[in-house]
Amino acid sequence: MNLAQEVRYLVAKELLLEWRQKYALGGIALYVVSTVFVIYTSLNQGSEELAKTTWNVLFWITLLFTAVNAIAKSFTQENRERNLYYYTLMSPQAVILSKMVYNAGLMILLTVIALAVFTVMLGSPVGQWAIFSVVVVLGGLGFSFLLSMISAIAAKAGNNATLMAILSFPVILPLILILLKLSRFAFVSEASFDDVSGLLVTLLALDAMLVALSFILFPYLWRD
Amino acid sequence: MLNLLRKRWWKYVSIAFLLFAIVAGMYFPLSPGITKVSPDKAIEGSVLELSIETYNTDFNKEDEPVVYLRGDDLSFCADAVIVTSPVGLTATFILPDSLGINGVKPFNIIVDGATDGTMFLRSSLFITGRNPSNDSEYACAKNIEVHASANKSFPNRVILDESIRNLFYHVPLWFAMLFLLMFSFGSSIAYLNSNKIIYDVFAKEAAFVAMLFGALGIVTGMTWANFTWGTPWTNDPKLNGAAVGMLTYLAYFVLRGSLNQRDQRAKVAAVYGIFAFVIYIIFIFVLPRLSDSLHPGNGGNPAFSNYDLDNSLRPIFYSAVIGFTGIGFWIMSLRIRYTLLLDKQQE
Incomplete structure (x- = not known):
């Protein structure tokens, strides 16, 4: 079985597991909605218009916390023995790639939910939807790639929520800063892709590097 | 290993x-530098008495440090310089009547000591113009040159x-x-x-x-x-x-x-x-x-x-x-x- 096939089977397995425990997906979707609702009620019920910077920061911080919570369980929802069984069947690269692909899909879904709720409750300062959607997709990919690897590391150490957060926050900062900067461009309706091409390339390179790093490092981590 | x-x-x-x-x-030591100049404002055509405080200098009574003001293409020498202490000078300028200054113009103060080298303080004096036309001729009598301090020292930077x-x-x-x-x-x-x-x-x-x-x-x-x-x-x-x-x-x-x-x-x-x-x-x-x-x-x-x-x-x-x-x-x-x-x- 080649790598692509292995990844396909594993992603299908993830989807099946998710489908069987629908409450998990529902739970994380509710997490997004409740977070936004807390922000909305805390902000004096939206009577004043939110500054763009504040919207930007709140949006990405909400996504960050959602991502950490959604992805933390990647390597712990199945027991150790079953993971060992996958190891005998599949290459470790296939395992981490499948987690990344699956989490990327999950993150994009959650981003869409978050964006919809934000727009309904807090309005939206986005002026250039084309740029913003590209940024959101690349950001979701970056979150899922980085956090998949961190959750694999945290899972080895008993996977408590604190560890997941303290391991991921410092390393996710460069990603967050690039995303915040890119989103600010997307708020200006006259912005074009030429203005952001440099930053987009940086973001793409960062995503690619995260995949490469995980691809190289995960086999060492997986081996028990 | x-x-x-x-x-x-x-x-x-x-x-x-x-x-x-x-x-x-x-x-x-830090190379000589100017720390304080007062006053920091002057009006065209007046007599300006500047007191300059310096740092790490060693002026003698016999020395005649050259003091001049420079702003873009304008420069003036001080008409009289009196050494008050090893780290203090008083320079008197007789400012010309019409320099062509429109509004207020910043000047750098430059002091050129014999052993202490050339030191300057950027934009430390603001001269207000009274006459926007430039018809006075003014030339500095002394030779202006920049030279480093005689002793080895670290750069002296403002701030x-x-x-x-x-x-x-x-x-x-x-x-x-x-x-x-x-x-x-x-x-x-x-x-x-x-x-x-x-x-x-x-x-x-x-x-x-x-x-x-x-x-x-x-x-x-x-x-x-x-x-x-x-x-x-x-x-x-x-x-x-x-x-x-x-x-x-x-x-x-x-x-x-x-x-x-x-x-x-x-x-x-x-x-x-x-x-x-x-x-x-x-x-x-x-x-x-x-x-x-x-x-x-x-x-x-x-x-x-x-x-x-x-x-x-x-x-x-x-x-x-x-x-x-x-x-x-x-x-x-x-x-x-x-x-x-x-x-x-x-x-």
């Missing part, structure tokens, strides 16, 4: 370099002042930290390749000493920032980079602490160490693209290499880098040997 770490010669070398950096960094000496502590401490982190990174890779527990000890102790140096770098940096920028912490990418580095490696130690089984701890820590280091390096390179820094060499601030007299700083700076890095590795080697002995005792 362990044998090299036990060797003595490089420890002597780093002590020598560090001592040289500390002594030389304190020995050389930096004597704190320029912190260059030999703050920056080398960061350099040493980065070298130690690189060593930790290399050791982590070596551990994953060989599974020898000693590389894990290397990686851990190198990261530990790096954090120690990072903390010292932050303290020296905060002292410096408080003196020059007026606040110990600003939202500056380099400061944030430093803080992120510290957070990352503190998390690394928490991760190590939460794993009990030795081989597994070594493996998981090595994986996180490599992952975090690569992202940290990218962070350091990417972040300056996103925002300006107050640090020299960023956001339009001159780097130290742009300073005219940087050659007096450079050798001392590099010795401090070698010295602090050597001391860092020395502390690390002691900690490594201590950890290895502890392990032996437990077995």
Whole structure:
């Protein structure tokens, strides 16, 4: 079985597991909605218009916390023995790639939910939807790639929520800063892709590097 | 590697370099400079009596330092200069009637002493024009030339002042930290390749000493920032980079602490160490693209290499880098040997 096939089977397995425990997906979707609702009620019920910077920061911080919570369980929802069984069947690269692909899909879904709720409750300062959607997709990919690897590391150490957060926050900062900067461009309706091409390339390179790093490092981590 | 770490010669070398950096960094005086000029305002056509306070100068009564004002293409010599003290002058200017100044124009004050060299204070006098037309002829009687101080000295910079000496502590401490982190990174890779527990000890102790140096770098940096920028912490990418580095490696130690089984701890820590280091390096390179820094060499601030007299700083700076890095590795080697002995005792 080649790598692509292995990844396909594993992603299908993830989807099946998710489908069987629908409450998990529902739970994380509710997490997004409740977070936004807390922000909305805390902000004096939206009577004043939110500054763009504040919207930007709140949006990405909400996504960050959602991502950490959604992805933390990647390597712990199945027991150790079953993971060992996958190891005998599949290459470790296939395992981490499948987690990344699956989490990327999950993150994009959650981003869409978050964006919809934000727009309904807090309005939206986005002026250039084309740029913003590209940024959101690349950001979701970056979150899922980085956090998949961190959750694999945290899972080895008993996977408590604190560890997941303290391991991921410092390393996710460069990603967050690039995303915040890119989103600010997307708020200006006259912005074009030429203005952001440099930053987009940086973001793409960062995503690619995260995949490469995980691809190289995960086999060492997986081996028990 | 362990044998090299036990060797003595490089420890002597780093002590020598560090001592040289500390002594030389304190020995050389700051080059002469102007600290205060009063008044700072004047009107065209008036007689201006400027009192100038200088720093590290040694004026004699017999000396006749040349004092002149310069603003773009206009320059004036002082008509009379009286030395009031080794660090004080009074210069009298008879300002011409119509210089063609429209509104207010800033002038630099330049003092050219015989032994103290040429010193100047940028935009320190503002002259208000009364007559926008320029019809007076004015020429400076004395020859204007720029020359350096006779003694070897460090550049005297406004705002930096004597704190320029912190260059030999703050920056080398960061350099040493980065070298130690690189060593930790290399050791982590070596551990994953060989599974020898000693590389894990290397990686851990190198990261530990790096954090120690990072903390010292932050303290020296905060002292410096408080003196020059007026606040110990600003939202500056380099400061944030430093803080992120510290957070990352503190998390690394928490991760190590939460794993009990030795081989597994070594493996998981090595994986996180490599992952975090690569992202940290990218962070350091990417972040300056996103925002300006107050640090020299960023956001339009001159780097130290742009300073005219940087050659007096450079050798001392590099010795401090070698010295602090050597001391860092020395502390690390002691900690490594201590950890290895502890392990032996437990077995």
